[in-house]
Amino acid sequence: MKKKNNQNNPLVPAKSYPNSDISKAQILSENSKLSGIYMWINLVNGKKYIGSAVNIANRMKNYFTKSYLLKNNMNISKALLKYKY
Secondary structure, rough: OOOOOOOOOOOOOOOOOOOOOOOOHHHHOOOOOOOOEEEOOOOOOEEEEEEEOOOOOHHHHHHHOOHHHOOOOOOOHHHHHHHOO
């Protein structure tokens, strides 16, 4: 039986990248053809964005493409344009 998650048993990320701008190539290569759930944390204001993707590398490529961010009205797009990576 699986144990329910609670404050005494926090979730641990499979991978973590402290600086997505510096780690861009690593993020794309390590997540190629992987599906899953991801989280962006804004280090300026502490806000978090949680998303999921069938192909995380493709999703991240979108987030690293300024033209994609400019044409979207999503909160994550606005935050990445405003605060950078």
